[in-house]
Amino acid sequence: MPKVLIIDDEAGMCRMLVQHFSSRGWDADEAGTSAQGILLASAAEPDIVLLDVKLPDQDGIETLRNLKARNNPASIVMMTAYGVIADAVEAIKLGAEQYLIKPFKLAELDALVDRIVETRKLRIENLYYRRMLDHPIVGVSMEIQRLHHMIDLMAENADTTVLLLGESGTGKELAAREIHRRGPRRDRPFMDINCSVLSDTLLESEMFGHERGAFTDAREQKRGLLEVADGGTVFLDEIGEMPMAVQAKLLRVLETRTFKRLGGTRDLHVNVRIIAATNRDLEKAVEQGRYREDLYYRLKVFPLVLPPLRERRDDIPVLTDYFIQHFNNTLKKNVTGFAPECGGALQAYAWPGNVRELRNVVERAMVLTKSTVMGLDLLPREIIGDFTVTGRSMESADRVCFDKKPLREIEREYILKVFRDEGSNRSSTARALGISRSTLQEKLKSYGIK
Structure with missing residues (x-):
């Protein structure tokens, strides 16, 4: 679960925020001074620090400098009741994620910290794959040399939809990640989802997100993978198993780069690259009426077959x-x-x-x-x-x-x-x-x- 540290000399504010985050299932700590906050930030290793600008022993800007000087990895959000623009600019320059003016609404705070947590997860994931997948596609055969050449071509054309075809175990996901890693979207998120393991509603929710109350268990708003991956790549594995209802929404994304969250009324615009993969014969599925013909041709812009090991x-x-x-x-x-x-x-x-x-x-x-x-x-x-x-x-x-x-x-x-x-x-x-x-x-x- 995420961890948050509140550094504020207002005891009432600290208690209220600790109770709020605890009710959300977060680990929450509080400190009333800069010195206490710096010690707790080192010991508790929070994901997020909510740091007040006015503190009794040292102001928040100096505390921010101290935390950054110690290479503390937490994302820091500054809070103030004064709204001094110069302080806000200085804090952002020093590495603060955001600046909140008191009093703020809890919904506004929740939206901010959720976005920060999501971004931190994506940074960790992308760092992991950059380190671990420098050369994931191993081989010396002519088939693999041709595959590397095609991956380079697809990486250069960062907006082109790609359809990876091949038997199970041939490395379609590795190829998708390599296309992303070699292209200009490499520093943006790579999000993947297996279309065969979720029910229709859950798959739609995972891909497009949902509004609060969209279905029985939708207790709060959720951003989907397409929204989270904005600027990056979405990999749709087992695309041949995608339900017809979801196929129609994906077709719209490919045509207009827009979609609505489940239960939503507002169009959302995204800039993502779609890479899809399947081990099924989609052309045959189209003939049998089990797959949309228009979606098939939209996906088949740049088909690439991965050779079997034999x-x-x-x-x-x-x-x-x-x-x-x-x-x-x-x-x-x-x-x-x-x-x-x-x-x-x-x-x-x-x-x-x-x-x-x-x-x-x-x-x-x-x-x-x-x-x-x-x-x-x-x-x-x-x-x-x-x-x-x-x-x-x-x-x-x-x-x-x-x-x-x-x-x-x-x-x-x-x-x-x-x-x-x-x-x-x-x-x-x-x-x-x-x-x-x-x-x-x-x-x-x-x-x-x-």
Whole structure:
């Protein structure tokens, strides 16, 4: 829950505000002097500080300077009964979020602090994704290089609607976030919603917001994702599952950039980019009368198909290494990789769940392994079964795994066997083993093969 600190020498004002915020479910603290307020701001780490300009020991402007000098992350709202414009300008220059003139209405205060809390959440979310998703789309295949090129084109055209198509697990949300991150809207919000998990009314409320009393549980006004994301991007996942009633309202947004909140009468204007995604055949849904034809063509301005993993097998070793490094960090392990015989199994499997399934397979194996090298026994049965069907001898793989030889010797024998089977072709050998060509080259060089 949000935290607020009130710094004001008027005891009655402090009590009233503490009671008000407590009734809203907030954590509320109060301080009657600047010194007490600065100490509490450090100890309680509030989201918002309501700071009076006139205090007995030090005025609010100096208190604001002190808080900013200590790098306190709270959003600060100045309060005064005097309304001196010079003070207001100085406070904003020093980093205050807003300036309130006493007496103010509680509704006005609520609207302000709610907007501040929402903005803080979005800043944290955007910072997280900028740090964590610098290069989220991993791969070296031609398919992935083409995808990066298309993402760059879409990022440059920041107002164009994009429709991402592809099987489940191919990375449609990552692509949407990357389009946003590379474009001029990167410093504005990225909001996402899954259209398949909410009822019609809740989905409409989440997207467009609602007025107080619009439906049974609408106890107060709520801004929708479109409104909150103004200037940024809204990602609509599973757009093929969107109910017909909501489709009509979305069509209006795409055509006019306007909408009404649920239960509202006033048109709201927004500047947002819409990126939609689906694994359904929308054209077929239109033919069957389950999807609006006009909305389909509005969404299909810039369609982009994300390739399934089975069509970019060159990326499997790279993705595997990427996930191993990721889970080494999160699980505090030091796994170097899969044993060479696992590479063929990983390459042969069809990956119906695509990159998401590969990630899960790597995570499961790393949770279970007690060694730095993961063997065939840690792969799911369906993957090993596919490996057997492709014709690569499981019997020889088992023999290599369980002969009582040093691990280095087992690895050498297996790599050389696959190398011979592949006609001494380094590229196909690397693909069969599930390792990069450079890694294979290093190993062959250590075996005396140039």
